[in-house]
Amino acid sequence: RKKRRSMRESPIDSSSSSSSSVGQCHNLPPLPRKVVRTPRRVVVLFWLLGLFNNASYVIMNASAKAIASGGVALVYIAGELPGCLTKGSSPFWFDKVGYRSRLCVATILMFAAFALAGPVGDGNLAVQLLGVACCSAQSGLGEASLLALASRYPNTGADAVAGWSSGTGFAGVFGYAWFALLSIFLSELQVQALAMVILPPAFAATYLALLHLAPPKPVQEEEDDDDDLEIHRDGGGGERDGGDGGDDVVGGEDVVGGEFVGEDTGGDVGVVGDSSALFLTKGDAAQPLVRRGNPRRPRHRHHDDPSLPAEVGLTARRRVAFAWSLRPVTGAVFCVYFAEYAMQSGVWAAMGFPVGREKARDQFYEIANWLYQCGVLVSRSSGLVYAGLLSKRLLWTFAGAQAVLLVFFTLDAARHFWYDPSLYVLCFVVGLFGGALYVFGFRAIAADAPPALRETAMTVGTFSSDAGTSVADLAGLFIQGCLYERNNIHGATVPMHFCKSPSWR
Numbered sequence: 001r002k003k004r005r006s007m008r009e010s011p012i013d014s015s016s017s018s019s020s021s022v023g024q025c026h027n028l029p030p031l032p033r034k035v036v037r038t039p040r041r042v043v044v045l046f047w048l049l050g051l052f053n054n055a056s057y058v059i060m061n062a063s064a065k066a067i068a069s070g071g072v073a074l075v076y077i078a079g080e081l082p083g084c085l086t087k088g089s090s091p092f093w094f095d096k097v098g099y100r101s102r103l104c105v106a107t108i109l110m111f112a113a114f115a116l117a118g119p120v121g122d123g124n125l126a127v128q129l130l131g132v133a134c135c136s137a138q139s140g141l142g143e144a145s146l147l148a149l150a151s152r153y154p155n156t157g158a159d160a161v162a163g164w165s166s167g168t169g170f171a172g173v174f175g176y177a178w179f180a181l182l183s184i185f186l187s188e189l190q191v192q193a194l195a196m197v198i199l200p201p202a203f204a205a206t207y208l209a210l211l212h213l214a215p216p217k218p219v220q221e222e223e224d225d226d227d228d229l230e231i232h233r234d235g236g237g238g239e240r241d242g243g244d245g246g247d248d249v250v251g252g253e254d255v256v257g258g259e260f261v262g263e264d265t266g267g268d269v270g271v272v273g274d275s276s277a278l279f280l281t282k283g284d285a286a287q288p289l290v291r292r293g294n295p296r297r298p299r300h301r302h303h304d305d306p307s308l309p310a311e312v313g314l315t316a317r318r319r320v321a322f323a324w325s326l327r328p329v330t331g332a333v334f335c336v337y338f339a340e341y342a343m344q345s346g347v348w349a350a351m352g353f354p355v356g357r358e359k360a361r362d363q364f365y366e367i368a369n370w371l372y373q374c375g376v377l378v379s380r381s382s383g384l385v386y387a388g389l390l391s392k393r394l395l396w397t398f399a400g401a402q403a404v405l406l407v408f409f410t411l412d413a414a415r416h417f418w419y420d421p422s423l424y425v426l427c428f429v430v431g432l433f434g435g436a437l438y439v440f441g442f443r444a445i446a447a448d449a450p451p452a453l454r455e456t457a458m459t460v461g462t463f464s465s466d467a468g469t470s471v472a473d474l475a476g477l478f479i480q481g482c483l484y485e486r487n488n489i490h491g492a493t494v495p496m497h498f499c500k501s502p503s504w505r
Contacts, residue, residue: 036154043163043384045210046150050167051174052203053142056110058175059195060117060135061344062369065362067117067128072365072480074493076345076473078132083140084466090144090459091319095312102145103207109138111200118192142203143168144462147442148309148455152216155387156446156454162383165439169380172373172431180366211307218310218455310455322453323460328392329444330464332399333437337468338475339402340434344369345472346479347409353421355413355487368427375431376438383439389447390440398437405430410479414486414499438465 057079064075094102116131150160182191314322323330348368352360405426412418442461449457482499484492 038153038155038157038159038163042153042210042213043159045206045213046146046160046163047167047170048206049142049146049203049210050164050169051171052199052206053106053139053146054168054171055175055178056113056135056195056199057139058172058373059179059192060113060132062176062179063117063192065349065365067132068125068493072345072349072476074129074477075132076341076476077470078129079136080466080470080473081136082133083136083143084463084470086137086140087144087459087463087466090463091312091323091456092316094144094148094459095309095456097309099145099149099207099307099309100211102141104204106138106142106145107200107204109134109141110203111196113138114192114196114199118190118196140462140466144459146207147462148458149210149215151446151449151454151458152218154216156443158383158387158443158446161442161446162381162387162439165383165435165442166377166381168438169373169377169435172376173370176366176370176373215306217306218308310452312453312456319456322456323463326445326448326457326460329395329441329448330461332392332395333441333461333464334468335399336402336434336437337465338472339399339406340372340430341469341472342475342479343406343409343430344372345476347406347413347476347483348427349476349480350483350487350489351409351413351423353419355416356489361489367424371424371427372431372434375428375433376435377431379432379435380439382436383443389443390436392444395437395441395444398433402430402433402437405433410483413483 060075060079064072068074113131113135116134117128118131121127121131146164147161150164151157153160178195179191182194186194312319348365350361351368352362352364354360409423409426412423442458445457445461446454477494478496481492481494482496484490485496485499
């Protein structure tokens with residue numbers, strides 16, 4: 001009897017135990033989401049590409065005093081404007097040219113740069129500046145292309161971007177060491193010629209190895225047979241074609257992004273909602289940023305080749321509007337680059353202990369840039385240790401601190417109120433701020449952009465850095481001229497006689 005009773009009670013006990021277990025399961029914390037990491041060999045290849053791509057640019061900057069001692073900013077301008085134009089135009093044509101073709105052109109430009117700045121342009125300033133310009137175009141084309149490619153990898157390319165950033169940081173130390181050490185034994189022309197023989201082949205071999213590993217294919221918009229527009233509204237209460245509310249979607253992918261104002265189509269155009277969804281309004285209707293079946297874009301293009309970029313079915317005006325929507329991050333990138341390169345091309349070229357001796361000024365310029373590059377290396381490599389994101393407020397804090405350092409160095413170079421070798425510590429700090437904003441700024445751009453437009457967003461980010469640098473180099477001509485006049489130094493490319501006035505003092 002007891003056995004039968006226990007058999008009758010056991011199902012009840014079992015179900016009771018089961019329901020209790022279910023209740024306990026509901027109280028358990030959710031399992032952490034597994035983070036997919038980029039293969040280590042891919043990160044290493046991006047590190048090498050960052051090193052080779054930027055080493056040529058740094059070598060040109062290191063030889064700026066030798067090319068044009070009285071107008072260092074001339075070398076900086078020639079080293080920035082072509083790259084800035086390349087990056088500025090890239091959102092309009094990068095989606096039509098494959099990565100393999102672009103990187104092949106970058107290799108040819110790197111070879112031409114060292115040839116013109118070295119053996120071919122011996123003693124001819126114009127030819128040497130042309131070589132610097134080729135280097136600028138090569139560096140800009142390579143950086144915009146490879147950062148865009150990095151964004152395809154897992155976790156919005158966080159590991160690949162970190163590898164690239166660390167490599168570019170080491171390129172600064174490598175480039176200045178290359179020039180400083182080899183200049184002891186070789187002439188400037190021989191240093192450039194040696195770089196011409198080594199760097200372009202190494203760059204080509206590395207990007208071919210990366211493409212051989214078959215990068216992830218680009219995220220594409222979904223293609224439908226109709227030309228209906230998807231309507232996406234902010235938040236969970238939105239609606240779309242025959243679906244429930246949910247997160248903003250473009251082409252079947254989640255949208256995490258900045259503000260967007262689209263093409264003027266004849267009505268009031270603005271942003272729907274407050275989470276910056278990528279669609280625009282015309283009257284009472286909402287139009288998405290990306291149409292399904294957009295007739296402006298080829299529908300039959302094959303993407304079996306991973307070296308092909310993502311297709312972007314946007315008009316030129318919408319591309320500009322999308323680029324403008326990234327300003328919460330790209331604005332900080334612009335500001336930090338303007339501040340640090342105004343210091344390098346203008347202020348630091350007019351400092352030395354004592355300032356009246358040319359050799360002392362050359363020594364300060366060299367040591368300050370060495371320490372700056374070391375700071376960049378440390379902070380850009382931090383992305384390999386910390387895989388997360390920084391808030392936009394913190395990114396703007398870095399930019400503001402860099403601007404404060406620019407004001408401080410400029411006033412100190414004019415008035416000498418803190419004028420001793422302890423200033424070198426602040427040169428290292430300048431590099432820390434600039435490098436940190438680079439790696440975490442591009443991570444933020446990749447994380448905020450819609451997947452189908454992520455590659456385009458990264459090219460916009462590279463343009464913001466070059467735009468800040470180009471404006472800084474132009475300002476550096478006047479800053480250096482002004483500080484030369486203030487310290488009674490002759491030989492400035494742009495004399496600024498009014499800087500001797502009592503009011504300026």
